[in-house]
Amino acid sequence: MLRELHIRDLGVIEDATLSLHPGLTVVTGETGAGKTMVVTGLGLVLGGRADADLVRTGSDEAVVEAEVELAEDHPARGTAAQAGGIADEPELLLSRTISAAGRSRAHVGGRRAPIGVLSDLGEGLVAVHGQADQWRLKRPAQHRALLDAFGGDEVSFAAAEVAAAFREWQQAKGELAQLVEGERARLQEIELLTHQLEQIDAVDPQPGEDTDLAHEAERLGHAEELRTGADTAHRLLSDPDSFDGDDVVGRLARAADEVTRLAEHDPQLAQLQQRLAEVGMLTSELAADLSAYAADIEADPARLATTQSRVAALRELTRRYGDDVEAVLRHRDEARQRLLGLQGADERIEELSALVSQWQERLGADAVRLTAARTAAAQRLGTAVEEELAHLGMPKARVEVAVEPRTDDAAVELPLGDGSVVRVTADGADTVEVRVAANRGAPPRSVTKAASGGELSRIMLAIEVATAGATGSQVPTFVFDEVDAGVGGRAAIDVGARLAALARSSQVIVVTHLAQVAAHADRHLVVHKAHGDQITSSGVRVVDGDERLAELSRMMGGDDTSVGLRHAQELLEQCRR
Numbered sequence: 001m002l003r004e005l006h007i008r009d010l011g012v013i014e015d016a017t018l019s020l021h022p023g024l025t026v027v028t029g030e031t032g033a034g035k036t037m038v039v040t041g042l043g044l045v046l047g048g049r050a051d052a053d054l055v056r057t058g059s060d061e062a063v064v065e066a067e068v069e070l071a072e073d074h075p076a077r078g079t080a081a082q083a084g085g086i087a088d089e090p091e092l093l094l095s096r097t098i099s100a101a102g103r104s105r106a107h108v109g110g111r112r113a114p115i116g117v118l119s120d121l122g123e124g125l126v127a128v129h130g131q132a133d134q135w136r137l138k139r140p141a142q143h144r145a146l147l148d149a150f151g152g153d154e155v156s157f158a159a160a161e162v163a164a165a166f167r168e169w170q171q172a173k174g175e176l177a178q179l180v181e182g183e184r185a186r187l188q189e190i191e192l193l194t195h196q197l198e199q200i201d202a203v204d205p206q207p208g209e210d211t212d213l214a215h216e217a218e219r220l221g222h223a224e225e226l227r228t229g230a231d232t233a234h235r236l237l238s239d240p241d242s243f244d245g246d247d248v249v250g251r252l253a254r255a256a257d258e259v260t261r262l263a264e265h266d267p268q269l270a271q272l273q274q275r276l277a278e279v280g281m282l283t284s285e286l287a288a289d290l291s292a293y294a295a296d297i298e299a300d301p302a303r304l305a306t307t308q309s310r311v312a313a314l315r316e317l318t319r320r321y322g323d324d325v326e327a328v329l330r331h332r333d334e335a336r337q338r339l340l341g342l343q344g345a346d347e348r349i350e351e352l353s354a355l356v357s358q359w360q361e362r363l364g365a366d367a368v369r370l371t372a373a374r375t376a377a378a379q380r381l382g383t384a385v386e387e388e389l390a391h392l393g394m395p396k397a398r399v400e401v402a403v404e405p406r407t408d409d410a411a412v413e414l415p416l417g418d419g420s421v422v423r424v425t426a427d428g429a430d431t432v433e434v435r436v437a438a439n440r441g442a443p444p445r446s447v448t449k450a451a452s453g454g455e456l457s458r459i460m461l462a463i464e465v466a467t468a469g470a471t472g473s474q475v476p477t478f479v480f481d482e483v484d485a486g487v488g489g490r491a492a493i494d495v496g497a498r499l500a501a502l503a504r505s506s507q508v509i510v511v512t513h514l515a516q517v518a519a520h521a522d523r524h525l526v527v528h529k530a531h532g533d534q535i536t537s538s539g540v541r542v543v544d545g546d547e548r549l550a551e552l553s554r555m556m557g558g559d560d561t562s563v564g565l566r567h568a569q570e571l572l573e574q575c576r577r
Helices: 035-045 075-082 115-125 140-150 152-181 183-203 209-221 223-238 248-265 267-296 301-321 325-343 345-390 453-467 489-502 545-555 562-576
Strands: 002-010 013-019 024-029 061-069 091-099 104-108 111-113 126-129 398-405 412-415 421-424 430-437 477-481 507-511 523-531 536-543
Touching: 002 035, 013 035, 013 523, 024 035, 024 489, 035 061, 035 091, 035 126, 035 477, 035 507, 035 523, 075 091, 075 115, 091 115, 104 115, 111 115, 126 453, 140 152, 140 345, 140 398, 140 430, 140 453, 152 345, 183 301, 183 325, 209 301, 248 267, 301 325, 345 398, 345 412, 345 421, 345 430, 345 453, 453 477, 453 489, 489 507, 489 562, 523 545, 536 545, 545 562
Parallel strands: 013 536, 024 507, 024 523, 126 477, 477 507
Antiparallel strands: 002 013, 002 061, 061 091, 091 104, 104 111, 398 430, 412 421, 523 536
16 A cells, blocks of 8 residues: 655645555645646656656656555565565655656666556556546456456356466467477487487497407507517516526525525524515516416407407497497487387377367366356446446446457467357456446447546446455555546535445545545545745645544535534534444
8 A cells, every 4th residue: 555655846746745544535625736746646656657747847857756565475576676676675665757858767666667667566556547547447458357356256266277278278289289390300300319229239339348449459469569578578587598597586596595594693684585585486476477478468360350340330439429438328328218208209199189189178168167257247247336336426327347259369269169269368268348338328338438537437436346345456555536526415425435435445545626525534635735926836734623624614615614614514424424
């Protein structure tokens, strides 16, 4: 709800602050005092069109600021946060500035924001019903949302069923279309993957095989060199015939004998003797190992050719499918899994075809039920609004809530079982429009075109009052301007009573010139003007007690004499009853 509205240099208003409360607030004042500027200011701070002519004469700019109290889960918080504004406080601050040169700026939550953000916020915060601004129901979707909320559980349940069925139908239909449209690409991919798997399976690589074969090929390619080198090393260690009757092993043995002979004379030499013995043993074993290695090395041209061929085959696979055999094997496993999925697409197409038919049939049935529920609710809503209009000085008005098939391009065609075709969206197969004929015999027209001025405001008031107890999605604040135009006497009291009834569930702000309406208010604000030497300016103040009686008396054409005040008191008591 609106907590405060501050207006500076807008029209004749120099500087005024409106402190707003729950319930019904009326704004009154003499003709020309600037009452309409309150509604205009609200329109500006909620994203309405700006005009440089609205800037007060002699001022550089006009500023309108609004403080709005929001519930923690209100969608407006998310909108403000996306715009960069501070939206975690109990109140959200909105601001609109218009320069005399025509430039306009907006701030949301203390941050600069596009004007469109104010408009988005305004649609969920305030419904303005005036001679020029009918923000409520100006879009067809708003008509449908209003009817669905009025229809209660029966309509809301049917609407939820349609939305769910539409979502499932679209999802299955989209997946089916992708599979069917991608048939050629799917077959090409199957062929490619099959060829790749055949290539890999023909070689049948084993983990680590490329490394092992590379080592084996290297050894086989240098077999003679390896055998000769190992044999030479063996002879150097243990063949005395190759080294003038002596070898390394023999020399180590004689050295060990000499040290052993002398070790009893020096313990340090005994330690050296032990190390000589170990070296001799290791040398002997090494000579034997070299001999065995040389004996095992054999040149095998056939095995070398086989190994080189296998290495070449593995290298071709790694060139195509990975850096090494492990990468090739991973590619093989992934390709096989993908191939299984592609080969199973035929079965999936059959499943999806059946699923599309199933959801299409269900969507058609749900849409028909939703249309029936909306039609029944539309009749009740039309009757309720007509009854309200009878109390608002429009007893001859006729209201029609039309529920008709969709024809817009945004909907998709849906064939029904009886051979007919409807156009549906997630909202159903219907367009909804509230139509009003202000007089009997006149054709009903869209509610925003059916009347002008006060009649239109009263029509909107009747709709809001008729739906107040049923619409869980209604905006928290309603503003009415000229709702009492052309109304007087008993009808004016009824208008005030209807506004008071709406104010029991919402915040209602009314600009009025009728005392019969103002007497129903929970809070009474008066726009007063002061005349300077050159420019007239206006301000706003709260009136209560005797001041309020005096204002009501003025509005009834009287004065602050005892007779006028007594009439005002009687009017207050009548409205309270």
